[in-house]
Amino acid sequence: MxxxxxxxxxxxxxxxxxxxxxxxxxxxxxxxxxxxxxxxxxxxxxxxxxxxxxxxxxxxxxxxxxxxxxxxxxxxxxxxxxxxxxxxxxxxxxxxxxxxxxxxxxxxxxxxxxxxxxxxxxxxxxxxxxxxxxxxxxxxxxxxxxxxxxxxxxxxxxxxxxxxxxxxxxxxxxxxxxxxxxxxxxxxxxxxxxxxxxxxxxxxxxxxxxxxxxxxxxSAKELSVRCRRCQKLVVDQVERAVNILEEELQIKEFDVPEASVIRIYEHLDDAKEINHRLMLAGIEIKESYLAGQDLESYFMERIGD
Amino acid sequence: MINLLHSELYKLRKSKSYKVAAVLSVLFVLFTYALFGIMQNMGTGSGNPGTMEIVQKLSGIGIMDIMKQMFANCNAIIFATIFMCIFVINDYSSGAIKNFVGKGYRREEVYLAKFFVTELGAVTLYLLVAVSVLVVGIAYFGTEQLTGAFWTDFGNYLTMQILYLTGYTAINVFVCAMARNMASGVLISVLGIMMFSGPILNGLDYFLGFLGADFGISQYWIMSVISNCPVADIPSGFIVQSGIVAGGWLVAAMTGGMILFSKRDI
Structure with missing residues (x-):
């Protein structure tokens, strides 16, 4: 060390x-x-x-x-x-x-x-x-x-x-x-x-x-980020979807935790509109839902319950 | 180490099991004398031939015979054993041992501090029994028996029994540290070491004799020397042999206990 x-x-x-x-x-x-x-x-x-x-x-x-x-x-x-x-x-x-x-x-x-x-x-x-x-x-x-x-x-x-x-x-x-x-x-x-x-x-x-x-x-700070409410999208073309979010919809607060998953932390009330714009661009949306956990359920998920 | 001894001595001072064992030991001495008194009083009345024979035998009894009754027949040691088991195992069963380990002391020191203070507690219980036998004996028999020879026998016998006790305590503390559980610790100590070890070893002696061996292993067991120690005129050969047995068990059990305690998870 x-x-x-x-x-x-x-x-x-x-x-x-x-x-x-x-x-x-x-x-x-x-x-x-x-x-x-x-x-x-x-x-x-x-x-x-x-x-x-x-x-x-x-x-x-x-x-x-x-x-x-x-x-x-x-x-x-x-x-x-x-x-x-x-x-x-x-x-x-x-x-x-x-x-x-x-x-x-x-x-x-x-x-x-x-x-x-x-x-x-x-x-x-x-x-x-x-x-x-x-x-x-x-x-x-x-x-x-x-x-x-x-x-x-x-x-x-x-x-x-x-x-x-x-x-x-x-x-x-x-x-x-x-x-x-x-x-x-x-x-x-x-x-x-x-x-x-x-x-x-x-x-x-x-x-x-x-x-x-x-x-x-x-850290506790990271935890609050991880537990933040977000719109979770599972899409077939992540790169194109990210471009549309940034360029067309001006969305800055999002991340890509897994290969086909995007988490959007802003404009949660406009989820329908975001989905619509992505579909218009030919992106297949496999899943779209509002996510976000309280700390307890986050831990439960992580410890394997 | 000094701090650990300081702490263990404080625990001994506060130990309920020690106080109870001390009171029970004295009560048992009184009970033994009372039983003896009842038997003697029976001698003044009539009884069947068997009873009268016992009464006649009892009439020659003195303080040293009561000493033998208390020590050689393991009456005193049983109270000491109960005290030792509770005093040692309580640290494990309560989890208190965790507060001593990993606090800057070597594990061997933690074990030895407990061992030394347990020895001290057991020896003081023995001394209390001896003093009780003497005081009640003087009250019962008078001072006629207190000759120079009596004091020599009394001192020698008590010294030898205390020497054996140190070896026995080492074995008992080792067993308790291994058992860590009150029920099994007491059971192994009282049944395994005290009650059944003698007959088992005598059986082994018999078996070895049957095989043609010309030695018996029972004479090297601590409980054997405790029982076989004469109350008067102890032969020097027996002093040396029993001293080696007691010392051997003391060193072996203490070392074994330290090694066990230093290696084992808590």
Missing amino acids: KQEESGKYVLRTENLTKIYGSQRAVNAVNMHVKKGDIYGFIGKNGAGKSTLMKMVAGLVAPDEGKIELFGSSDIEKQRIRIGSLIEAPGLYHGMTAKENLEVYRRAYGITDRNVVNDTLDLIGLKDTGKKKVGKFSMGMKQRLGIAIALLKSPDFLILDEPINGLDPMGIHEIRDFLTTLNREKNITMIISSHILGELSKIATAYGIIRNGELVDEF
Whole structure:
């Protein structure tokens, strides 16, 4: 990997692969998480999200490929800068929230004892007092899991389904909290979630994994373009059709994503007229329809549902 | 490593299983003495010939016999085992182990910190049982038995049992790290290591003898030396042999556990 290029990435993987038996749980993944990104990691259950996150966090050893963290290949050293919540938050149910954090404060060698109270305050669990974690709601447990991930003031957070089990209010709070962390503390994040609508409210970049393969990576800006409403045309003579659109109809906002497909993003109310002009020029229109997806259906299509 | 030990010690201090195991161990000592008292009182009444024979045998019992009952018959170790299984496996079943791995420590250090503190917890449970046997024994039998020879036997026997415990704990922590599941961990530890290992190895000894071998493998098993250790006048040969067995198992199981933990996915 080129040095100057790798500097802007918090995480880069090269052909990262994990094989369980005969199955490639993660297959030659090249992932790029830029500094400051909130990277929405999307995929169905069993697509390989958690396995990939575990490899990055050092819980699972890759079979092939490379991981680069903060521009360095010495990932053992760099992993100290990672906070993670992967699958279930690792909590001691017989202890209070404060005692749980105390366990990790000591393990991480944090000398400032105030860190425990400050983190509980930050995550909204300061008033749980002597209540044992076993009696916490799912949402409170998730928050405590995030608190543990934050305890060491990480530069990079890996959160696997962090809003699992939260009620709408809880989801809203965690979303705001993560956005604030990203903006104010400049913490880069990978977040996987099934709640795609929620993810799309905070993510600045996306990666889509399907059957262990990273099928797409794009920014939030690109996504909005991809989901834009358009007139989709399937024609037999694309070049002639493009000429007519540009020269005769003065249409500038269109693209040709596939060999016989044209997407027109303007004059959507004039679709009939556009079709008429193309037919007059002898172009056969095989399909013509107004397209455009909400984010959720776009993701569903990409992840293979 | 120091930080990890610091954290594990905090967990031990907060561990409910440790506290419960400690209370149960002391209660079991009291129960053993109470049972002994009931049997002795029966001696003052009448009973059938079989019962009276047992009662007559019981009349010669002292504190060191209760020590043997608690340690050689695996009463103390069973409470220690339950504590160990819960203390070790809880980290895996709760997923907490994920918060220790990949945080700048080598995996071997994470395993060793857990192992050392589990050893400490088990040893303190043993000491608690020994002190309970002694205190309740003094209350029950009086101070007549507390001769110089008694203190020598008491100290030697307890030291040997603690030495064996360190080897046993290494095996148990290794099994728990392998099982990672509370039910199977407890089952393998209690049934596999403690209850069935003796008869199985004795059977193998018999089989090897049948094949003409002039050695028995059961004498190299940690549970055998725990049971066979004499309470008084321990022969120096047995001290050396059992010390090697305990040390061997300690090193082998600890090394095996570290290798397993460093290689395995979490």
